[in-house]
Amino acid sequence: MSKEHTYTNGEVTIIWRKERCIHSTRCWKGLPAVFQPGQRPWIKAEGQATEAIIAQVEQCPSGALTYRMNGEGAAEERNDEAHVRMEVTPGGPLVLHGDVDVVLPDGSTEHRTGRSAFCRCGASANKPWCDGSHRRVGTLG
Ligand code: SF4
Ligand code: FES
Numbered sequence: 001m002s003k004e005h006t007y008t009n010g011e012v013t014i015i016w017r018k019e020r021c022i023h024s025t026r027c028w029k030g031l032p033a034v035f036q037p038g039q040r041p042w043i044k045a046e047g048q049a050t051e052a053i054i055a056q057v058e059q060c061p062s063g064a065l066t067y068r069m070n071g072e073g074a075a076e077e078r079n080d081e082a083h084v085r086m087e088v089t090p091g092g093p094l095v096l097h098g099d100v101d102v103v104l105p106d107g108s109t110e111h112r113t114g115r116s117a118f119c120r121c122g123a124s125a126n127k128p129w130c131d132g133s134h135r136r137v138g139t140l141g
Helices: 026-030 050-057
Strands: 005-008 012-016 065-069 085-088 094-097 100-103 109-112 115-118
Touching: 012 050, 026 050, 050 065
Parallel strands: none
Antiparallel strands: 005 012, 012 065, 085 094, 094 115, 100 109
């Protein structure tokens, strides 16, 4: 299970899993008042509108960002999907939407919810997950 970093505005809590981030830049280009790479902490939820935060979190392509409403348990974490769907992103990873158990080469199983980005360029240093290296190698067009 990857480590969670959490940030809240008192109403909604943003959850960020660093290992899943493929540095798509979508969050900080879409909502720069909240997502500020280079700053510490890099997510500033305080004083920001819950609706805008949720709308942006739901656009994270890798599942690195999810959210839960404060007062709800971890089981209520949002951004899960009821069925599995696989998306071949242009020039990027395979993005699986939904709950899935991934059996890794060492025989261990990792349970994933929400979105998971799988490397299809072969260059990731964190296989089977995409780490954004496809942009550097450029083999996917
Ligand atoms: S993968 Fe998600 S968390 Fe990472 S930069 Fe893109 S939108 Fe932000
Ligand atoms: S597809 Fe992103 S690192 Fe390979």
